[in-house]
Amino acid sequence: MNTRYETVIGLETHIELKTETKAFCSCSAVYGDEPNTHCCPVCTGMPGALPVLNAKAVELAVKAGLLLHCRVSLWSKMDRKNYYYPDLPKAYQISQYDRPLCTGGWLDIPSGEGTKRIRIERIHLEEDAGKLLHTENGTLLDLNRCGVPLIEIVTMPDFRGPEEVTAYLRELRERIRFAGISDCRMNEGSLRCDVNLSIRPVGEKHLGERAEIKNLNSFQFAAKAIAYEAERQAAVLDAGGVLFPETRGFNESTGTTFSMRRKESQSDYHFFPEPDLPPIVLTQETVERWKSELPEPPSSRRERWQERWSLARETAEALTVSREAADSFERAAGMTRYPKQLAVLLAADPARLETERIPVSDKHLAALADLLGSGAVGNAAAKELLERLWQEDADPVEMAERLGLGKITDRAALEELAREVIGSCARMAQDYRAGKTAALQALIGQMMRRTQGRADPELSREILLNLLKSQ
Numbered sequence: 001m002n003t004r005y006e007t008v009i010g011l012e013t014h015i016e017l018k019t020e021t022k023a024f025c026s027c028s029a030v031y032g033d034e035p036n037t038h039c040c041p042v043c044t045g046m047p048g049a050l051p052v053l054n055a056k057a058v059e060l061a062v063k064a065g066l067l068l069h070c071r072v073s074l075w076s077k078m079d080r081k082n083y084y085y086p087d088l089p090k091a092y093q094i095s096q097y098d099r100p101l102c103t104g105g106w107l108d109i110p111s112g113e114g115t116k117r118i119r120i121e122r123i124h125l126e127e128d129a130g131k132l133l134h135t136e137n138g139t140l141l142d143l144n145r146c147g148v149p150l151i152e153i154v155t156m157p158d159f160r161g162p163e164e165v166t167a168y169l170r171e172l173r174e175r176i177r178f179a180g181i182s183d184c185r186m187n188e189g190s191l192r193c194d195v196n197l198s199i200r201p202v203g204e205k206h207l208g209e210r211a212e213i214k215n216l217n218s219f220q221f222a223a224k225a226i227a228y229e230a231e232r233q234a235a236v237l238d239a240g241g242v243l244f245p246e247t248r249g250f251n252e253s254t255g256t257t258f259s260m261r262r263k264e265s266q267s268d269y270h271f272f273p274e275p276d277l278p279p280i281v282l283t284q285e286t287v288e289r290w291k292s293e294l295p296e297p298p299s300s301r302r303e304r305w306q307e308r309w310s311l312a313r314e315t316a317e318a319l320t321v322s323r324e325a326a327d328s329f330e331r332a333a334g335m336t337r338y339p340k341q342l343a344v345l346l347a348a349d350p351a352r353l354e355t356e357r358i359p360v361s362d363k364h365l366a367a368l369a370d371l372l373g374s375g376a377v378g379n380a381a382a383k384e385l386l387e388r389l390w391q392e393d394a395d396p397v398e399m400a401e402r403l404g405l406g407k408i409t410d411r412a413a414l415e416e417l418a419r420e421v422i423g424s425c426a427r428m429a430q431d432y433r434a435g436k437t438a439a440l441q442a443l444i445g446q447m448m449r450r451t452q453g454r455a456d457p458e459l460s461r462e463i464l465l466n467l468l469k470s471q
Protein backbone atom coordinates (compact mmCIF):
# COMPACT_ATOMS: atom_id res chain seq x y z
CA MET A 1 0.00 0.00 0.00
CA ASN A 2 0.96 3.51 -0.80
CA THR A 3 2.33 4.83 2.51
CA ARG A 4 1.27 8.44 1.97
CA TYR A 5 -2.39 7.56 2.46
CA GLU A 6 -4.33 6.09 5.33
CA THR A 7 -7.21 3.71 4.57
CA VAL A 8 -10.42 4.25 6.54
CA ILE A 9 -12.98 1.46 6.56
CA GLY A 10 -16.43 0.93 8.03
CA LEU A 11 -18.41 -2.31 7.70
CA GLU A 12 -22.06 -3.17 7.28
CA THR A 13 -22.53 -6.84 8.02
CA HIS A 14 -25.76 -8.64 7.14
CA ILE A 15 -26.51 -11.74 9.15
CA GLU A 16 -29.51 -14.00 8.61
CA LEU A 17 -31.17 -14.88 11.89
CA LYS A 18 -31.67 -18.51 12.87
CA THR A 19 -35.45 -18.53 13.10
CA GLU A 20 -37.81 -21.34 12.09
CA THR A 21 -40.01 -19.00 10.09
CA LYS A 22 -39.65 -15.77 8.14
CA ALA A 23 -39.78 -12.27 9.64
CA PHE A 24 -43.39 -11.40 8.80
CA CYS A 25 -45.15 -14.64 7.82
CA SER A 26 -45.16 -18.29 8.84
CA CYS A 27 -43.25 -19.58 5.78
CA SER A 28 -40.24 -21.76 6.62
CA ALA A 29 -36.90 -19.93 6.65
CA VAL A 30 -34.97 -23.13 5.88
CA TYR A 31 -32.10 -22.81 3.39
CA GLY A 32 -31.55 -24.80 0.22
CA ASP A 33 -35.00 -26.18 -0.65
CA GLU A 34 -36.58 -26.25 -4.13
CA PRO A 35 -37.02 -22.68 -5.44
CA ASN A 36 -40.31 -20.96 -4.61
CA THR A 37 -41.54 -23.63 -2.18
CA HIS A 38 -41.59 -21.34 0.89
CA CYS A 39 -43.68 -18.41 -0.24
CA CYS A 40 -47.07 -16.96 0.61
CA PRO A 41 -49.06 -13.79 -0.18
CA VAL A 42 -47.20 -11.89 2.56
CA CYS A 43 -43.63 -12.57 1.48
CA THR A 44 -44.46 -12.27 -2.23
CA GLY A 45 -46.10 -8.88 -1.70
CA MET A 46 -49.66 -9.70 -2.79
CA PRO A 47 -52.23 -6.92 -2.34
CA GLY A 48 -54.07 -7.04 0.95
CA ALA A 49 -51.61 -9.38 2.69
CA LEU A 50 -50.55 -8.14 6.12
CA PRO A 51 -47.26 -8.79 7.94
CA VAL A 52 -46.97 -10.03 11.54
CA LEU A 53 -43.59 -9.56 13.22
CA ASN A 54 -41.74 -12.73 14.29
CA ALA A 55 -41.00 -12.33 18.01
CA LYS A 56 -38.02 -14.70 17.80
CA ALA A 57 -36.37 -12.40 15.24
CA VAL A 58 -36.63 -9.50 17.69
CA GLU A 59 -35.15 -11.63 20.47
CA LEU A 60 -32.19 -12.74 18.32
CA ALA A 61 -31.53 -9.20 17.06
CA VAL A 62 -31.51 -7.85 20.63
CA LYS A 63 -29.25 -10.70 21.76
CA ALA A 64 -26.79 -9.76 18.99
CA GLY A 65 -26.86 -6.21 20.33
CA LEU A 66 -26.22 -7.39 23.88
CA LEU A 67 -23.27 -9.51 22.70
CA LEU A 68 -21.80 -6.35 21.17
CA HIS A 69 -22.39 -4.17 24.26
CA CYS A 70 -25.10 -2.07 22.61
CA ARG A 71 -27.87 -0.03 24.18
CA VAL A 72 -31.21 -1.70 23.48
CA SER A 73 -34.11 0.58 22.58
CA LEU A 74 -37.19 -0.34 24.57
CA TRP A 75 -39.23 1.42 21.89
CA SER A 76 -38.38 0.98 18.22
CA LYS A 77 -40.25 0.62 14.97
CA MET A 78 -40.07 -0.83 11.48
CA ASP A 79 -39.88 1.37 8.36
CA ARG A 80 -40.32 0.93 4.65
CA LYS A 81 -37.25 1.40 2.49
CA ASN A 82 -38.63 1.99 -0.99
CA TYR A 83 -36.83 0.81 -4.09
CA TYR A 84 -37.53 -1.45 -7.01
CA TYR A 85 -35.55 -4.55 -7.89
CA PRO A 86 -36.84 -7.80 -9.43
CA ASP A 87 -35.92 -9.80 -6.31
CA LEU A 88 -38.12 -7.53 -4.15
CA PRO A 89 -41.76 -8.10 -5.16
CA LYS A 90 -43.21 -5.57 -2.69
CA ALA A 91 -40.97 -2.83 -4.15
CA TYR A 92 -40.02 -1.95 -0.58
CA GLN A 93 -37.99 -3.63 2.11
CA ILE A 94 -39.23 -3.62 5.69
CA SER A 95 -36.24 -2.30 7.64
CA GLN A 96 -35.51 0.14 10.45
CA TYR A 97 -34.58 3.74 9.80
CA ASP A 98 -34.33 6.21 12.66
CA ARG A 99 -35.23 3.98 15.62
CA PRO A 100 -33.11 0.81 15.34
CA LEU A 101 -33.28 -1.90 18.01
CA CYS A 102 -29.68 -1.43 19.16
CA THR A 103 -27.19 1.44 19.12
CA GLY A 104 -23.73 2.36 20.35
CA GLY A 105 -21.84 -0.86 21.10
CA TRP A 106 -18.33 -2.14 20.54
CA LEU A 107 -16.27 -5.25 19.87
CA ASP A 108 -12.62 -5.73 20.82
CA ILE A 109 -10.49 -7.49 18.21
CA PRO A 110 -6.95 -8.84 18.38
CA SER A 111 -4.66 -6.34 16.64
CA GLY A 112 -0.87 -6.37 16.58
CA GLU A 113 0.31 -7.03 20.12
CA GLY A 114 -2.88 -6.01 21.91
CA THR A 115 -6.54 -5.43 21.19
CA LYS A 116 -8.37 -2.73 19.30
CA ARG A 117 -11.89 -1.54 20.00
CA ILE A 118 -14.24 -1.31 17.01
CA ARG A 119 -17.25 0.88 17.74
CA ILE A 120 -20.68 -0.34 16.63
CA GLU A 121 -22.99 2.43 15.44
CA ARG A 122 -26.22 0.46 15.23
CA ILE A 123 -27.91 -2.88 14.67
CA HIS A 124 -31.24 -2.97 12.93
CA LEU A 125 -33.69 -5.65 11.95
CA GLU A 126 -34.80 -6.08 8.34
CA GLU A 127 -35.85 -8.67 5.79
CA ASP A 128 -33.86 -10.41 3.07
CA ALA A 129 -34.75 -10.23 -0.62
CA GLY A 130 -35.18 -13.10 -3.10
CA LYS A 131 -32.49 -14.51 -5.35
CA LEU A 132 -31.99 -13.98 -9.08
CA LEU A 133 -30.47 -16.82 -11.07
CA HIS A 134 -29.05 -15.68 -14.37
CA THR A 135 -29.09 -18.51 -16.94
CA GLU A 136 -28.44 -18.72 -20.68
CA ASN A 137 -32.15 -18.64 -21.37
CA GLY A 138 -33.00 -15.76 -19.10
CA THR A 139 -33.22 -14.84 -15.46
CA LEU A 140 -35.00 -17.03 -12.91
CA LEU A 141 -36.38 -15.82 -9.61
CA ASP A 142 -36.41 -17.74 -6.32
CA LEU A 143 -38.42 -16.09 -3.55
CA ASN A 144 -37.54 -18.56 -0.76
CA ARG A 145 -35.15 -16.06 0.92
CA CYS A 146 -37.68 -13.24 0.56
CA GLY A 147 -38.69 -12.11 4.04
CA VAL A 148 -36.06 -14.11 5.94
CA PRO A 149 -35.06 -11.99 8.98
CA LEU A 150 -31.67 -10.28 8.91
CA ILE A 151 -29.75 -7.99 11.15
CA GLU A 152 -27.47 -5.33 9.75
CA ILE A 153 -24.56 -4.44 12.02
CA VAL A 154 -23.04 -1.08 11.15
CA THR A 155 -19.63 -0.13 12.54
CA MET A 156 -18.00 3.27 12.83
CA PRO A 157 -15.12 3.87 10.35
CA ASP A 158 -12.60 2.36 12.77
CA PHE A 159 -10.72 -0.14 10.59
CA ARG A 160 -7.40 0.78 9.00
CA GLY A 161 -6.69 -2.30 6.91
CA PRO A 162 -7.88 -5.72 5.73
CA GLU A 163 -6.31 -7.59 8.69
CA GLU A 164 -8.49 -5.69 11.15
CA VAL A 165 -11.58 -6.33 9.07
CA THR A 166 -10.85 -10.06 8.95
CA ALA A 167 -10.19 -10.17 12.72
CA TYR A 168 -13.50 -8.40 13.37
CA LEU A 169 -15.48 -10.72 11.11
CA ARG A 170 -13.94 -13.79 12.76
CA GLU A 171 -14.69 -12.56 16.26
CA LEU A 172 -18.20 -11.48 15.27
CA ARG A 173 -19.02 -14.76 13.51
CA GLU A 174 -17.79 -16.83 16.41
CA ARG A 175 -19.81 -14.92 19.02
CA ILE A 176 -22.99 -14.89 16.93
CA ARG A 177 -22.74 -18.62 16.22
CA PHE A 178 -22.08 -19.49 19.85
CA ALA A 179 -25.15 -17.59 20.96
CA GLY A 180 -27.33 -19.48 18.43
CA ILE A 181 -28.26 -16.23 16.66
CA SER A 182 -27.17 -17.37 13.21
CA ASP A 183 -25.21 -20.15 11.52
CA CYS A 184 -23.16 -17.45 9.78
CA ARG A 185 -22.55 -19.70 6.77
CA MET A 186 -20.87 -17.42 4.29
CA ASN A 187 -21.21 -19.94 1.45
CA GLU A 188 -24.99 -19.86 1.96
CA GLY A 189 -25.01 -16.08 2.20
CA SER A 190 -26.14 -16.03 5.82
CA LEU A 191 -23.24 -13.66 6.59
CA ARG A 192 -22.15 -11.09 4.03
CA CYS A 193 -20.77 -7.63 4.24
CA ASP A 194 -20.53 -4.28 2.51
CA VAL A 195 -17.28 -2.37 2.89
CA ASN A 196 -17.22 1.43 3.04
CA LEU A 197 -13.74 2.59 2.15
CA SER A 198 -12.04 5.92 1.69
CA ILE A 199 -8.44 7.08 1.85
CA ARG A 200 -6.90 10.29 3.10
CA PRO A 201 -3.37 11.71 3.25
CA VAL A 202 -1.63 10.59 6.45
CA GLY A 203 -2.29 13.18 9.14
CA GLU A 204 -5.50 14.46 7.51
CA LYS A 205 -8.53 14.53 9.82
CA HIS A 206 -11.36 14.79 7.28
CA LEU A 207 -12.65 11.66 5.61
CA GLY A 208 -12.20 11.24 1.87
CA GLU A 209 -15.01 10.37 -0.57
CA ARG A 210 -16.02 6.80 0.05
CA ALA A 211 -16.84 3.87 -2.13
CA GLU A 212 -19.19 1.19 -0.88
CA ILE A 213 -18.26 -2.30 -2.10
CA LYS A 214 -21.36 -4.48 -1.94
CA ASN A 215 -22.02 -8.08 -1.00
CA LEU A 216 -18.68 -9.61 -0.10
CA ASN A 217 -19.37 -13.18 0.94
CA SER A 218 -16.03 -14.47 2.16
CA PHE A 219 -13.32 -13.15 4.49
CA GLN A 220 -10.82 -13.58 1.70
CA PHE A 221 -12.88 -11.57 -0.81
CA ALA A 222 -13.39 -8.79 1.73
CA ALA A 223 -9.62 -8.57 2.31
CA LYS A 224 -8.86 -8.64 -1.44
CA ALA A 225 -11.49 -6.03 -2.27
CA ILE A 226 -10.10 -3.70 0.41
CA ALA A 227 -6.51 -4.07 -0.75
CA TYR A 228 -7.47 -3.46 -4.37
CA GLU A 229 -9.81 -0.54 -3.70
CA ALA A 230 -7.31 1.30 -1.50
CA GLU A 231 -4.67 1.06 -4.24
CA ARG A 232 -7.16 2.14 -6.89
CA GLN A 233 -8.21 5.25 -4.97
CA ALA A 234 -4.56 6.15 -4.29
CA ALA A 235 -3.78 5.84 -8.00
CA VAL A 236 -6.71 8.14 -8.90
CA LEU A 237 -5.53 10.81 -6.43
CA ASP A 238 -1.89 10.45 -7.44
CA ALA A 239 -2.86 11.01 -11.07
CA GLY A 240 -4.60 14.24 -10.06
CA GLY A 241 -8.08 12.72 -10.39
CA VAL A 242 -11.12 13.20 -8.18
CA LEU A 243 -13.00 10.55 -6.21
CA PHE A 244 -16.77 10.65 -5.78
CA PRO A 245 -19.14 8.61 -3.62
CA GLU A 246 -20.10 5.48 -5.48
CA THR A 247 -21.34 1.94 -5.12
CA ARG A 248 -18.94 -0.68 -6.43
CA GLY A 249 -19.04 -4.42 -7.01
CA PHE A 250 -16.27 -6.98 -6.56
CA ASN A 251 -15.21 -9.34 -9.33
CA GLU A 252 -14.21 -12.59 -7.62
CA SER A 253 -12.24 -13.97 -10.55
CA THR A 254 -10.07 -10.90 -11.17
CA GLY A 255 -9.94 -9.66 -7.56
CA THR A 256 -10.86 -6.14 -8.71
CA THR A 257 -13.72 -3.76 -7.91
CA PHE A 258 -15.87 -2.06 -10.56
CA SER A 259 -18.20 0.91 -10.51
CA MET A 260 -21.93 0.13 -10.38
CA ARG A 261 -23.52 3.53 -9.76
CA ARG A 262 -23.02 6.85 -8.03
CA LYS A 263 -23.86 6.45 -4.38
CA GLU A 264 -27.52 6.93 -3.57
CA SER A 265 -28.28 8.85 -0.39
CA GLN A 266 -30.60 7.68 2.40
CA SER A 267 -33.24 10.18 1.27
CA ASP A 268 -33.45 8.49 -2.13
CA TYR A 269 -35.24 5.60 -0.42
CA HIS A 270 -38.15 7.69 0.90
CA PHE A 271 -38.23 5.88 4.22
CA PHE A 272 -41.49 6.07 6.13
CA PRO A 273 -42.87 4.15 9.13
CA GLU A 274 -44.33 0.76 8.19
CA PRO A 275 -48.08 1.35 8.62
CA ASP A 276 -48.96 -2.33 8.90
CA LEU A 277 -46.81 -3.07 11.96
CA PRO A 278 -47.11 -1.63 15.46
CA PRO A 279 -43.98 -0.31 17.19
CA ILE A 280 -41.75 -2.83 18.99
CA VAL A 281 -42.07 -2.30 22.73
CA LEU A 282 -39.80 -4.21 25.11
CA THR A 283 -39.51 -4.22 28.87
CA GLN A 284 -36.23 -3.95 30.74
CA GLU A 285 -37.03 -7.32 32.39
CA THR A 286 -37.27 -9.05 29.02
CA VAL A 287 -33.97 -7.55 27.90
CA GLU A 288 -32.33 -8.62 31.18
CA ARG A 289 -33.65 -12.16 30.77
CA TRP A 290 -32.26 -12.37 27.22
CA LYS A 291 -28.95 -11.07 28.49
CA SER A 292 -28.81 -13.78 31.16
CA GLU A 293 -29.36 -16.43 28.48
CA LEU A 294 -26.27 -15.46 26.49
CA PRO A 295 -23.31 -17.86 26.66
CA GLU A 296 -19.84 -16.74 27.65
CA PRO A 297 -18.07 -15.72 24.40
CA PRO A 298 -15.59 -18.28 23.04
CA SER A 299 -12.64 -15.88 23.17
CA SER A 300 -13.03 -15.38 26.92
CA ARG A 301 -13.43 -19.14 27.49
CA ARG A 302 -10.17 -19.75 25.62
CA GLU A 303 -8.36 -17.21 27.75
CA ARG A 304 -9.71 -18.76 30.93
CA TRP A 305 -8.74 -22.33 29.90
CA GLN A 306 -5.32 -21.32 28.67
CA GLU A 307 -4.60 -19.67 31.97
CA ARG A 308 -6.04 -22.35 34.21
CA TRP A 309 -4.75 -25.46 32.45
CA SER A 310 -1.92 -23.92 30.42
CA LEU A 311 -3.43 -25.12 27.16
CA ALA A 312 -1.77 -24.23 23.88
CA ARG A 313 -3.66 -21.60 21.88
CA GLU A 314 -4.34 -24.10 19.07
CA THR A 315 -5.81 -26.57 21.55
CA ALA A 316 -8.15 -23.97 23.03
CA GLU A 317 -9.15 -22.85 19.53
CA ALA A 318 -9.98 -26.39 18.45
CA LEU A 319 -12.22 -26.82 21.50
CA THR A 320 -14.22 -23.73 20.60
CA VAL A 321 -15.03 -24.62 17.00
CA SER A 322 -18.60 -25.14 18.16
CA ARG A 323 -20.68 -24.24 21.19
CA GLU A 324 -21.47 -27.92 21.73
CA ALA A 325 -17.82 -28.91 21.84
CA ALA A 326 -16.90 -26.09 24.21
CA ASP A 327 -19.78 -26.82 26.59
CA SER A 328 -19.18 -30.54 26.51
CA PHE A 329 -15.44 -30.16 27.15
CA GLU A 330 -16.02 -27.72 29.97
CA ARG A 331 -18.51 -29.97 31.77
CA ALA A 332 -16.32 -33.08 31.39
CA ALA A 333 -13.22 -31.13 32.45
CA GLY A 334 -14.96 -30.42 35.73
CA MET A 335 -15.37 -34.17 36.34
CA THR A 336 -11.83 -35.41 35.74
CA ARG A 337 -8.49 -34.88 37.45
CA TYR A 338 -6.88 -34.55 34.03
CA PRO A 339 -8.61 -31.70 32.15
CA LYS A 340 -5.49 -30.87 30.15
CA GLN A 341 -5.13 -34.43 28.87
CA LEU A 342 -8.81 -34.35 27.90
CA ALA A 343 -8.32 -31.07 26.05
CA VAL A 344 -5.32 -32.32 24.09
CA LEU A 345 -7.04 -35.61 23.25
CA LEU A 346 -10.24 -33.93 22.01
CA ALA A 347 -8.41 -31.19 20.12
CA ALA A 348 -6.40 -33.71 18.11
CA ASP A 349 -9.35 -33.97 15.71
CA PRO A 350 -11.06 -30.56 15.49
CA ALA A 351 -13.16 -31.57 12.47
CA ARG A 352 -15.04 -34.01 14.68
CA LEU A 353 -15.90 -31.19 17.10
CA GLU A 354 -17.64 -29.09 14.46
CA THR A 355 -21.00 -30.52 15.28
CA GLU A 356 -24.35 -29.64 16.76
CA ARG A 357 -24.25 -32.67 19.03
CA ILE A 358 -21.32 -34.34 20.79
CA PRO A 359 -22.37 -38.02 20.92
CA VAL A 360 -20.32 -38.89 24.03
CA SER A 361 -21.64 -38.17 27.52
CA ASP A 362 -19.62 -35.91 29.84
CA LYS A 363 -19.18 -38.78 32.30
CA HIS A 364 -17.56 -41.00 29.68
CA LEU A 365 -15.31 -38.24 28.38
CA ALA A 366 -14.15 -37.62 31.95
CA ALA A 367 -13.58 -41.36 32.53
CA LEU A 368 -11.46 -41.53 29.39
CA ALA A 369 -9.37 -38.58 30.57
CA ASP A 370 -8.87 -40.39 33.90
CA LEU A 371 -7.67 -43.52 32.09
CA LEU A 372 -5.19 -41.51 30.06
CA GLY A 373 -4.06 -39.20 32.84
CA SER A 374 -3.49 -41.99 35.35
CA GLY A 375 -1.45 -43.93 32.80
CA ALA A 376 -3.86 -46.87 32.61
CA VAL A 377 -3.95 -46.44 28.83
CA GLY A 378 -1.42 -44.88 26.47
CA ASN A 379 -2.00 -42.14 23.91
CA ALA A 380 -2.70 -44.44 20.99
CA ALA A 381 -5.21 -46.45 23.02
CA ALA A 382 -6.93 -43.28 24.25
CA LYS A 383 -7.29 -42.09 20.67
CA GLU A 384 -8.79 -45.40 19.67
CA LEU A 385 -11.18 -45.36 22.62
CA LEU A 386 -12.31 -41.85 21.75
CA GLU A 387 -12.89 -42.96 18.18
CA ARG A 388 -15.04 -45.85 19.42
CA LEU A 389 -16.91 -43.72 21.96
CA TRP A 390 -17.97 -41.49 19.09
CA GLN A 391 -19.68 -44.56 17.58
CA GLU A 392 -21.01 -45.98 20.85
CA ASP A 393 -21.37 -43.96 24.04
CA ALA A 394 -20.20 -46.63 26.53
CA ASP A 395 -18.03 -46.81 29.65
CA PRO A 396 -14.42 -46.41 28.43
CA VAL A 397 -13.05 -48.45 31.35
CA GLU A 398 -15.05 -51.50 30.32
CA MET A 399 -14.35 -50.80 26.69
CA ALA A 400 -10.58 -50.69 27.28
CA GLU A 401 -10.76 -54.03 29.08
CA ARG A 402 -12.96 -55.64 26.48
CA LEU A 403 -10.67 -54.53 23.65
CA GLY A 404 -7.46 -55.27 25.55
CA LEU A 405 -6.34 -51.65 25.21
CA GLY A 406 -4.95 -51.23 28.69
CA LYS A 407 -1.28 -50.46 29.16
CA ILE A 408 1.00 -53.50 29.67
CA THR A 409 2.68 -53.01 33.04
CA ASP A 410 3.43 -56.66 33.80
CA ARG A 411 7.18 -56.68 34.44
CA ALA A 412 7.75 -60.35 33.59
CA ALA A 413 5.87 -60.04 30.29
CA LEU A 414 7.74 -56.90 29.34
CA GLU A 415 11.10 -58.51 30.27
CA GLU A 416 10.41 -61.42 28.02
CA LEU A 417 9.48 -59.07 25.21
CA ALA A 418 12.59 -56.96 25.81
CA ARG A 419 14.81 -60.04 25.52
CA GLU A 420 13.14 -60.91 22.23
CA VAL A 421 13.63 -57.38 20.92
CA ILE A 422 17.32 -57.31 21.91
CA GLY A 423 17.76 -60.73 20.32
CA SER A 424 16.21 -59.78 16.99
CA CYS A 425 17.64 -56.27 16.85
CA ALA A 426 21.21 -57.18 17.81
CA ARG A 427 22.58 -54.34 15.73
CA MET A 428 20.64 -51.72 17.70
CA ALA A 429 21.77 -53.27 20.97
CA GLN A 430 25.38 -53.17 19.78
CA ASP A 431 24.99 -49.57 18.74
CA TYR A 432 23.71 -48.68 22.17
CA ARG A 433 26.59 -50.39 23.92
CA ALA A 434 28.96 -48.58 21.56
CA GLY A 435 27.64 -45.28 22.94
CA LYS A 436 24.85 -44.43 20.48
CA THR A 437 22.22 -43.54 23.05
CA ALA A 438 19.60 -42.90 20.35
CA ALA A 439 19.51 -46.66 19.77
CA LEU A 440 17.69 -47.07 23.09
CA GLN A 441 14.77 -45.09 21.76
CA ALA A 442 14.64 -47.32 18.69
CA LEU A 443 14.52 -50.40 20.93
CA ILE A 444 11.66 -48.90 22.97
CA GLY A 445 9.95 -48.18 19.64
CA GLN A 446 10.27 -51.87 18.76
CA MET A 447 8.57 -52.84 22.01
CA MET A 448 5.77 -50.41 21.29
CA ARG A 449 5.36 -51.74 17.80
CA ARG A 450 5.07 -55.30 18.98
CA THR A 451 2.39 -54.37 21.53
CA GLN A 452 0.44 -51.91 19.34
CA GLY A 453 1.64 -49.08 21.58
CA ARG A 454 0.47 -50.71 24.81
CA ALA A 455 3.82 -51.40 26.51
CA ASP A 456 4.36 -49.00 29.41
CA PRO A 457 7.13 -46.77 27.99
CA GLU A 458 8.77 -45.94 31.32
CA LEU A 459 8.92 -49.55 32.45
CA SER A 460 10.08 -50.72 29.02
CA ARG A 461 12.93 -48.25 29.14
CA GLU A 462 14.01 -49.35 32.59
CA ILE A 463 13.91 -53.06 31.67
CA LEU A 464 15.81 -52.53 28.42
CA LEU A 465 18.50 -50.53 30.21
CA ASN A 466 18.97 -53.27 32.81
CA LEU A 467 19.18 -56.00 30.19
CA LEU A 468 21.60 -54.03 28.02
CA LYS A 469 23.88 -53.43 30.99
CA SER A 470 23.81 -57.00 32.28
CA GLN A 471 24.32 -58.77 28.95
Ligand SMILES: [Zn+2]
Pocket residue numbers: 022025026027038039040041042043044147
Ligand atom coordinates in the same frame (compact mmCIF):
# COMPACT_ATOMS: atom_id res chain seq x y z
ZN1 LIG B 1 -44.46 -16.15 3.43
